Amino acid sequence: MREKIADKKERILKIIEIFGKVYSDADCTLEYDNPLQLLISTQLAAQCTDKRVNIVTKDLYKKYRDVYDFANADELELREDIKSTGFFRNKAKNIIGCCKMLISDYNGEVPREMEDLLKLPGVGRKTANLVRGDYFGIPGIVVDTHATRLSNRLGLTTNKDPKKIEMDLLKLVPEEYQTSFCHQLVYHGREYCPAARPKCDICPISELCPKVGV
Structure with a gap:
């Protein structure tokens, strides 16, 4: 049965809540001054x-x-x-x-x-x-390889094209979380959900993830 948008929104809020605790310090890992x-x-x-x-x-x-x-x-x-x-x-x-x-x-x-x-x-x-x-504090979704992989595994999109993924996630992730959520996806992808051999058994959001394609 196809998941409704409202249910996806509810699920992603739960994921965001967990990410906020596990990756509270998640930020851009590039170093810059301006x-x-x-x-x-x-x-x-x-x-x-x-x-x-x-x-x-x-x-x-x-x-x-x-x-x-x-x-x-x-x-x-x-x-x-x-x-x-x-x-x-x-x-x-x-x-x-x-x-x-x-x-x-x-x-x-x-x-x-x-x-x-x-x-x-x-x-x-x-x-x-x-x-x-x-830098400018304007909400938006950054789609990199981690966001592409995880958003598909999490069942948040079925698209592979970055712009389509961005548009799908914009509908689901509240504006105030968009920038931090993208950084948290990177941290999560590196720690628990790499392309090969994801660590589903110890993943903090395992119960909220349909594990599409895993």
Whole structure:
């Protein structure tokens, strides 16, 4: 029998309550001091771990201190600076292009609005939602690999497309929990629900999970 939206909402509130206790300190694991750094770090995190990105950006943000430094960077040199994050050619090109557009179109500032963020090279909905939620405090759903896997296993969506998953979760997760819930999914995915061999026997939300596809 197909679960009704109202029942899903009730179930997700129970999950959120448990997550709030188990992952009370869940936050973005990327290290940044301002919205530009968060924007760039999130781009670097594509197909790369946050841990590796934080190692790279520790020196990167000392070398390139603002949007003008990145916009005027030598692309070949920037490639070398970020090489260990993978896909460094495309990332370097996008970062420079992104910062040039920030200067030309947004007075060197990172915009708040989704439509503006999505115009920037290398910025998709995942990056835009993360910057909006974590820096500007605007509710939204960040769909990464953890959110994709867990939202399907939890029976919150049947979609694999990130934008469709985002839209499904927006209907279920109250605005005030959206940003924290996405971080909690990452923590939960790492701790209890990896792609291979999920730890259902000790999972704190096991009784609330239909374990779809497990």
